[in-house]
Amino acid sequence: MSKTPPTSRPPVVLVGVQFPTVSDTEHAADLAELTRLVHTLGYDAVATVSQRRGALATGTVLGKGKLKDLAALTGGPGVVSSGARDRTSKARAKWEAAQEEGAEDDVPEPFGDGPEAVDAPEEDFDPEDEETSETELDASGPRPTMVVVDHELSPSQLRNLEKATGVPVMDRTGVIVDIFHRHARSHEARMQVEIARLSYLAPRLRESSGGSERQQGRGSGDSAVELDRRKIRDRLAELRAGLAAIEKEQDQRRYARREQLRVALVGYTNAGKSSLMRALTGSEVLVADQLFATLDTTVRALHPETRPRVLVSDTVGFIQKLPHDLVASFRSTLDEALEASLLLYVVDASDPTWPSQLEVTRTVLREIGADVVPSKLLLNKCDRLEEAARDALRAEHPDAVLLSAHRPEDVASLRLDILRFFEASMVEAQLNIPYSSQGRIGEVYEHTTVLAEEYDEHGRKLRVRGLPAAIARLTRAFPAEQTEPG
Known part of the structure; x- marks a missing residue:
């Protein structure tokens, strides 16, 4: 367990389980990425609880000992008991009230509510699976007001963790969906994200204290949560119909561009795609040092313009464990990559985990059939590397392009490479x-x-x-x- 200095942002504690197939470097990278995710969402990770296990504990994710360590940070009881439920409900209500006071109107409620479930057993781990680390508590530091888990959890796991820690709990999927919800700007992106958000929320609805009472009037005989789920199903049907109409219009626009030269920038989130897009096209696209700053596909002409014109698309970024519902919702956006003449895989070469990030991008594009599109690897942000590291990259990836989106000479060279690619087939x-x-x-x-x-x-x-x-x-x-x- 590690502690970081306190900040003015709401403090959270991160939880990660390292499986036998995950190396120490990969596990550290996952937690570092989760730190950036919660920071993008407006929180700061002030502590991390990590454990090596063969699998997530069925009921509470962590083993009994680590669960108590986690509860010591949050002030929870450390066990799943009926008495802890009221404490969790009060903590969540207080947290939501604080959020409502300072949040923007379009900021969603936190995820993490789950249906009624069987409490986790007292012994849900093999002591040999657990690697115990020293726990250091800073009494003067902020007490975490939320737990964020680096895995997708079942509704019962979320509920049990809330009861044991006494604070709201979010899983990685909830964090990503929440970020997408905040960053969606266009009508289409908002619809796409709402579909994923409702699909995530529906199975996590649970009864309130009076939820078992039957509703009166229309829908009589259904509980409150059943009515909520029905509303969600109706809203999902409405959203999908609306999105289908938008996708039809997009298909028509793409058909009109079918004979134009099209380049799509694809890659991990925050790899520098938007900076490269701005440099190649001279457009004022959003550039921000945060995850998922770009959710809407932007199409601009290569600048200076050529004849025939070359269109460049900046697509949504990818990430480890990208929720399936988000991939499905953004299928129309990803079709820009499928229908491109050339894919430029952009990676942050200064990140030591970029090979695994590249594989994430390739995997998602493979799922939609875009792996057959001609492509070129761009090792971006090379200005952050020493010359020896750049030489090593050139030797290992001779066909890749090493560049920095902030160096005009690198961008000009890339532009010539793009034109030469199309010239070869003319x-x-x-x-x-x-x-x-x-x-x-x-x-x-x-x-x-x-x-x-x-x-x-x-x-x-x-x-x-x-x-x-x-x-x-x-x-x-x-x-x-x-x-x-x-």
Whole structure:
């Protein structure tokens, strides 16, 4: 267990279980990432409780000894008992009241309520599975007002932990969904996040003290929680219908862009995609040093503009243990990657865990079939590395591009690499455009590069270069003599 200096933010304690297949480095990276997640959410991790186990304890995540260590930090009883329930309810009510006073209107309630469940048994661990560490309590430091667990928990595990610690409990999935909810700006992103949030919340609804009483009037015979779940189901159906309509419009826009050159920036959250997007396109996209700053797909033209134009998309970032419901909700956003001509995998090369972060990105894209799209690896933030470390990366990844999004020369070099990639697949053709069809000349300039231009008594002769699909369409519209690539 470790303690960090107190801050003015609400203090939380992190809980992590290290499984046998997880190395010490990976476990430390997971907890560091969870620290950044809770910081993004507006809290500070002031303590960490970690334990090595073969699996999460069925009822309370941690073994009996570690659970008492955790409760010593939060002031809870350290055991799951009926008397602890009232203390937890009061702590949650007090916490929610404090949140309501200082929170923004669109900040959601914390997750963690679970249905009634059987209390965890007193002995739910094998002492040999537990690695006990020294517990140091700082009486002058802030007492954590919440527990955040680096795993997705069942409703009963959340409930039992709340009873044992006397404070609200969130799991990793709840934290991520909450961050997405706060950062969603567009109507589409808000709908996507609400679907994931309600899907997460529905099984965690529980009865209040009077919840067993039957409702009167419409819906008579149903308990309060049953009515709430029905409302959630109705709202989910409404959201999915609305999202389907938006996705249909997006499909039409993507279809209109099908012949344009499209590059998608993909990668782990906070890898620098938005900074690179701004540098490549000159657009004023949001750049923030926080997780999931970008949730909406932004499409801008490569700057300075080329002919044909190259469109660059900045997509939502990925993270370890990304909730399945979020992946499903953001499927339409991820389709930008599926339909791109080139994927640029952006990683933070200064992060020692970037190989595993890259694998997370590849895994999610593999699930939607985007792994077949041509790609290039970008090792970003190399300005933070020593020259020896950069040399090692070049030797290990000779086809990767080492760069910093903040160095103009690196961005200019990447731009040339992108153009060379598309140039390699382009073909040349001659178009004979009669004077009666001069109104369509803009279409030619939009989708091809005009290499030469001549006039005769019949019209305009253009020597053009472009992608095979665009050239094929234009040559069907105008007499053409197509040549080999070169």
